[in-house]
Amino acid sequence: MAKPLFQRPKGTADLLPDQTSQWQHVENVARLLFGDYNFKEVRTPIFENFEVFSRSAGDTSDVVTKEMYDFHDKGDRHIALRPEGTAGIVRAYVENKLYGPEFDKPYKSFYIGPMFRYERPQAGRMRQFHQIGVEAFGSSSPALDVEVIAMAIDLFQTLGLKNLRVAINTLGDKQSRDDYRQALIDYLTPHRAELSADSQARLEKNPLRVLDSKDPRDQVFVADAPSILDYLSEASQQHFQKVQALLTALNLDFEIDPTMVRGLDYYNDTIFEVMTVDEQLKGAATIAGGGRYSGLVSVFGGPETAGVGFGIGMERLVSLLNAQGVAPQVDNDLDFYVVNIGDETDVAAMQIVQAIRSFGFVAERDYLDRSAKAQFKTADRHNAKYVVTVGEKELAAHAANIKNMATGEQQLVKLADLYTDLPTIIDAQGDEQ
RNA sequence: GCGGUAGUGGUGAAGUGGUUAACACACUGGUUUGUGGAUCCAGCAUGCGAGGGUUCGAUCCCCUUCUACCGCCCCA
CATH class of the missing domain: 3.30.930.10 (Bira Bifunctional Protein; Domain 2)
Structure with missing residues (x-):
């Protein structure tokens, strides 16, 4: 491995x-x-x-x-x-x-x-x-x-x-903050030794940070600390x-x-x-x-x-x-899956998927020469709405099978029609249901 | 920077100092030659994070390291 x-x-x-x-x-x-x-x-x-x-x-x-x-x-x-x-x-x-x-x-x-x-x-x-x-x-x-x-x-x-x-x-x-900073230092300094090590350092560098401490030793003092709200300038207060x-x-x-x-x-x-x-x-x-x-x-x-x-x-x-379960659901479903059987159908399969995509549908095909059954399984796994099948027979007739996966209905369609009228064809198929 | 827990296949995982590393899921193929489900059958880790060491022998013991997750700090 x-x-x-x-x-x-x-x-x-x-x-x-x-x-x-x-x-x-x-x-x-x-x-x-x-x-x-x-x-x-x-x-x-x-x-x-x-x-x-x-x-x-x-x-x-x-x-x-x-x-x-x-x-x-x-x-x-x-x-x-x-x-x-x-x-x-x-x-x-x-x-x-x-x-x-x-x-x-x-x-x-x-x-x-x-x-x-x-x-x-x-x-x-x-x-x-x-x-x-x-x-x-x-x-x-x-x-x-x-x-x-x-x-x-x-x-x-x-x-x-x-x-x-x-x-x-x-x-x-600036003025409010400076005043408050000083007030905070005045308030905390007498308790310096009782503060957490981190907060002792904060007291030097940036006393406001002490307020943010989650250390219980500090929170005792934070609870009764002077409030910034009492040190606001007129403008800041407004x-x-x-x-x-x-x-x-x-x-x-x-x-x-x-x-x-x-x-x-x-x-x-x-x-x-x-x-x-x-x-x-x-x-x-x-x-x-x-x-x-x-x-x-x-x-x-x-x-x-x-x-x-x-x-x-x-x-x-x-x-x-x-x-919270509100993430959008991802839609990986396919509209079409193109099943092709036999080497000869490779070119047609390629043309068909591309044609389907040109209508704006999501289409996929097989690239591994897998059996028809395996290809259908893949189509099913991806919830493909339709499967288009081309084998030797269809190729000879310049046609392809379009199967509605929900109803199981299948119809043979001329490739020329598929290339020009695919949306109409599947709409019609839908009407028949 | 400090502390805790963990590291086995594509995934979830079981496991033991000693011949072939459970089981499940997924995947692939087959179940009469070109059609989806289910069932059944088969295949699927020469390797258990990496590197050392101990040992006759290690996935399982020891050390180191890397990574992940969680906490501290701090932040989004």
Whole structure:
């Protein structure tokens, strides 16, 4: 028995037809729906200059410090496979001067494609994974936050998902965040020694992350920690209020989670996540996450420009679709199967399948010189509606047998007629039933 | 990066330190010469993730390694 010479790289997957049909379904629905919201697709490179990601995500973020899939190319350029979609889109936005007056504001874009993070694969987590994401630039209106959130929910509902939880929070503007950060440090520092080792480190680098800790030792303190909501500037507070009012006006259910933090450092003001409450998938419960980022465009050298967006994890979304039993049924059925008997009929069989396909039917034939019985079995296994049989006899008569597999009825049809009138012929056969 | 569990044919799997590695599904062929189901018959792993070692002998014991799954961290 031959062993495979190669296996796929760790944390990658081969998507076979059963899966690709599901993925295509999700992608098609997303493209259609985002189109309704007037978002347009943008495709950026799968790899970028390392700094594109390190600058945007934040030097202390896990994504940059330990999950970057990076390397030096033959020109000694430091390259990284994109770990998320926003940075590349922002880079493209600036590089292509999409902030220019000739473009609509907000500039609304979406993307679909692979992302890469170098980490241990586990449930809902791959080294190469895929995201559907959207980004909108040039407006700080809360209405745009809400439109983006609503669009994500709309997509999930259109796909048939249920039992989703939408959590929102605000990180405030720069001033709010700095104030809160200090308050948090003041609050946690006296308890420093009692925190988990991880959180002690977080306290130094990024105290907000402590809020996100699942360690019971930390959660004791998180429960009574000061809330970001009490440190919001007037503007941030109003923004957040407006977001809530608009969500409510759209009848969208949401809850405020003041301890929610995002993994990338560039967020401010509104952030949100869409999670499943499904117990089985709790290791990968978050299927979408996003929010506002106001400083990013200028980090990339563009004008001060507001941005808002989200990313959806394809793998998680598809597995949730399957878990909830709402993944589309794959149709592998054939319309026609062409059975041919004897070497002489090979050419005719080829011409017949091609003719059938030209009418738009799904048609298959045998390529292995198998017996008529075996060919019929295959036709049956694929639920072929009709079987066209050509043997020596039919060939001599310039004809072929068309058998309706449901009724078992069979009729001899001139090839000339089959080539020109196949749909009429089978319609007529249907009428006779 | 750390921890846990596992790795037998196309699939699901049973199994033992010692002649031919169960069983089932799938697949292929046959069951009177060119027609689908069912039945019945036959075929289908010189090999038990890989590499070492122990042993007279290892799929079963030991070591290493790879991979998968799950958890931590973090996230989509």
